[in-house]
Amino acid sequence: MTSQTLQSGEPAGGWPLVSVIIAVYNGDRFLSSALDSIFAQDYHPLEAIVVDDGSTDDTTDVARSYPAVRYIYQANQGVAAARNKGIAAARGDFIAFQDADDLWVPGKLAIQVGHLLAHPEVDGTIGMWHNFADGAPPSEDTAAGPDRVGLVTLVARREVYDRVGSYDPAYRVGSDMDWFSRARDAGVNILMLPDILLYRRIHNGNLSRQIDARAASMLRMFRASVERKRQKLT
Amino acid sequence: MQSSPLVSAVIPVYNGERYLAEAIESVLAQDYRPVELIVVDDGSTDGSGDIARSYPLVRYIRQTNRGVSVARNAGIAAGRGEFIAFLDADDVWTPDKLTVQMEYLLTHPEVGFSFARQRFLFEQGIGAPPWFPQELLARDHVGFMPSTLVVRKAVFERAGGFDTALRRGEDTEWLLRAGDCGIQMGIVQETLLLRRVHSGNVSLMKPPDYRLLLSLLKQSIDRRKERGND
Numbered sequence: 001m002t003s004q005t006l007q008s009g010e011p012a013g014g015w016p017l018v019s020v021i022i023a024v025y026n027g028d029r030f031l032s033s034a035l036d037s038i039f040a041q042d043y044h045p046l047e048a049i050v051v052d053d054g055s056t057d058d059t060t061d062v063a064r065s066y067p068a069v070r071y072i073y074q075a076n077q078g079v080a081a082a083r084n085k086g087i088a089a090a091r092g093d094f095i096a097f098q099d100a101d102d103l104w105v106p107g108k109l110a111i112q113v114g115h116l117l118a119h120p121e122v123d124g125t126i127g128m129w130h131n132f133a134d135g136a137p138p139s140e141d142t143a144a145g146p147d148r149v150g151l152v153t154l155v156a157r158r159e160v161y162d163r164v165g166s167y168d169p170a171y172r173v174g175s176d177m178d179w180f181s182r183a184r185d186a187g188v189n190i191l192m193l194p195d196i197l198l199y200r201r202i203h204n205g206n207l208s209r210q211i212d213a214r215a216a217s218m219l220r221m222f223r224a225s226v227e228r229k230r231q232k233l234t
Numbered sequence: 235m236q237s238s239p240l241v242s243a244v245i246p247v248y249n250g251e252r253y254l255a256e257a258i259e260s261v262l263a264q265d266y267r268p269v270e271l272i273v274v275d276d277g278s279t280d281g282s283g284d285i286a287r288s289y290p291l292v293r294y295i296r297q298t299n300r301g302v303s304v305a306r307n308a309g310i311a312a313g314r315g316e317f318i319a320f321l322d323a324d325d326v327w328t329p330d331k332l333t334v335q336m337e338y339l340l341t342h343p344e345v346g347f348s349f350a351r352q353r354f355l356f357e358q359g360i361g362a363p364p365w366f367p368q369e370l371l372a373r374d375h376v377g378f379m380p381s382t383l384v385v386r387k388a389v390f391e392r393a394g395g396f397d398t399a400l401r402r403g404e405d406t407e408w409l410l411r412a413g414d415c416g417i418q419m420g421i422v423q424e425t426l427l428l429r430r431v432h433s434g435n436v437s438l439m440k441p442p443d444y445r446l447l448l449s450l451l452k453q454s455i456d457r458r459k460e461r462g463n464d
Contacts, residue, residue, distance in 0.1 A: 128267075146238040146340065148265040148333050177263060177329065192267075194237075215353065215428055218260070218326065226255040229288065 011117060016093040018046040018109055018155070021086030023079045027100030028058040030201060034100050035066055043109035046096075049089055051082040059100075080167035080175035087161055096155040101201040102129075103138055108197045112155040115191060123189045124156030127197035138199035151176040153197045160188055174217030181225040185232070239340075241266065241332055241384070242313030243321060246274045246305035250323030251281040253430060257323050258289055266332035272312055274305040282323070303396035303404045306380065310390050318387050320380035324430045326355070327381075331426035335384040338422050345420035347385035347412065352377030352427040360431055365441045374425040379437075380405050382427050389417055402437065403446045410454040414461070 020038050024031055031050075038048050047070060050063040054076030063071045074085055087095060094113060098104060112125045129150035132138035154176075164183045167175040183190060243261045247254055254273075261271050270293060273286040277299030286294045295308055310318055317339065321327060335348050342348075351374045356362070362371055369375070376382075383405075393412040396404045413419065431438050 146266060146333060146336055148330075149267055150265070181259075181263075214328065215355070218263075218328065219256070219355075219428070222256040222259040222263075222326065225259055229255070233288075 015043070015045060016113070016117075017091060018043065018094045018096055018113060019086070019090030019092030019158075020046055020048045020096045020098055021083055021090065022048065022050045022098045022100055023053055023082035023086060024050060024055065024059055024063075024100040025053040025076065025079070025082075026055045026057045026059060028055070028062050030101040031059060031062045032065075034098055034102060034104075035063075035069065037104040037106075038098060039066075039068065040106055041104065041109045042107050043113055046109065047090070047092060049086045051086045051089075053077060053079065053082040078169055078172055078175075080169040080171055083175075084166040084169070087158075087166065090158065093158055094155055095158055095161065097152050098198075099152055099200075102152065103199045103201070105195075105197055105199070107195075108153075109155065111193065111195050111197065112153075115193065116155065116157065119191070121189060122191045123160045124154055124183075125191045125193055126151060126153045126155075127193040127195045129153060129198045129200050130196055131202050132199045134201050138201075147196060149192065150198060150200070151180055154190075156190075164188060171217050171220070173213045174221055177217075178221045178224065181221060182228070185225070185228050238267065238336065239317060240268045240270060240315035241317045241319055241336065242309070242315035242387075243269055243271045243319050243332075244274065244306060244309030244313065245271070245321045245323055246276055246302050246309065247278060247282045247286070247323035248276040248299065248302070248305075249278045249280045249282060251278070251285055252434075253324040253432075254282055254285050256326055257321055258286070258292060260326040260329070261321060262289070262291060263329045264327065264332045265329050266336055269332065270313070270315060272309045274309045274312075276300065276302065276305040301398065301401055303398045303400060307395040307398065310387070310395055313387060316387055317384055318390070319384040322381045324432060324435065325381040326428040326430070328426050328428070332384070334424050334426060335422055338420060339384060339386065342420055344418055346389040346417035347383060348420040348422055349376055349378055350382045350422040350424060350426040351375060352379075352382055352429045353425050355428040355430045357430060357432040360433060362431070363438075363441070366438075376421055377427055377429060378405075378409060379429075381429060393417055400446075402443055403450055406447065407450050407453075410450055411457070414454055414457045 049070045052059050052073045063069050115125050128147035164186050167179050171178055245257055272293045275283050275296040286292050338348055353374045393415045397407050400407055
């Protein structure tokens with residue numbers, strides 16, 4: 001437990017459960033290191049929910065080799081639908097996400113849950129991430145480039161999803177950008193932390209670097225956001 | 235923890251209400267921090283000012299209509315960042331645009347400014363004009379224009395700002411002048427801009443003004459000769 005969490009001390013009802021949702025499609029290569037970085041968290045209790053988005057590789061076997069993992073399978077419907085399924089299955093007071101090719105720093109949940117416990121007016125927290133090249137062990141020293149804000153770092157109170165709604169499966173990529181944009185318009189208070197919370201593995205298959213899918217999603221998202229504001233004004 | 239340098243994003247706008255909000259959203263969606271966003275309204279008579287001011291994070295500057303060069307220079311002057319990035323009001327950045335270009339500039343201290351690749355985005359019902367080079371349509375290409383440009387602010391002190399006498403070709407003129415001052419240019423090979431082609435797009439829908447381009451090149455050659463004679 002880091003100092004951030006200890007500030008507030010253990011709450012009366014004990015430390016709240018955090019549900020970590022890992023939506024994965026054909027991620028057998030990196031899934032176990034992602035899961036290891038979850039189970040190595042300073043913070044407990046947590047539950048890890050792997051939502052297998054119709055993988056055709058050995059993702060199922062990797063996930064099932066962890067007795068503590070809750071495994072859910074769906075036919076391939078995309079990351080938004082997989083995350084929604086995970087949220088529906090989650091038992092925790094807080095919801096967190098992990099991508100199968102990323103690694104959490106050990107203090108990630110302690111830092112973020114610590115802030116949420118100390119600040120009841122904050123609905124969710126996000127922080128920074130660093131790239132690391134596939135193959136090199138991630139660290140502050142091997143990190144490439146500036147810190148970046150990572151939407152995938154979100155840890156939010158469960159009820160936020162009742163206010164904002166679920167991830168829109170119509171977005172093949174960028175459903176999290178759309179969700180954040182809707183959250184902002186709904187007045188959700190997301191606190192941005194300066195801490196580096198995860199390391200993102202850069203490899204050839206990164207979904208978010210596929211420019212064609214991204215371009216369409218971005219425009220759709222920006223337009224939807226502008227339209228929401230327009231309707232609010234009239 | 236390292237802290238990244240501030241980038242000032244400058245959007246000059248003249249009667250750009252149709253697309254301005256999308257341009258602003260694409261800056262606010264950047265995953266790079268810290269960023270400040272400055273919209274310089276070049277005397278718009280449409281709703282551009284209201285749109286810009288509806289975003290609490292936007293620093294809004296208004297001037298009487300004096301052209302895009304004056305507007306960009308006003309943005310540079312107002313920018314508090316160590317780096318300046320430009321975006322035209324009808325274009326859209328990808329969310330990682332600043333991260334990728336800043337990573338490049340931070341690891342290449344000898345480079346004064348960088349460009350990136352762009353992709354054309356045709357509005358519905360808009361086709362490419364006949365003179366449009368086919369190779370630019372076929373694939374993403376390096377866009378030597380302000381919307382892909384990220385510059386160290388100190389470069390403007392050495393090379394000066396955009397030439398306010400020009401209403402077209404001001405970006406090309408600046409690029410040549412900066413090169414003539416010995417400032418090194420860098421190119422990032424990733425596609426970081428969607429450049430919109432629409433009916434009101436001044437620089438894309440008119441054929442290039444070759445006479446203007448030639449006179450800019452001539453000026454540049456003269457500058458280099460003069461420097462060589464010193």
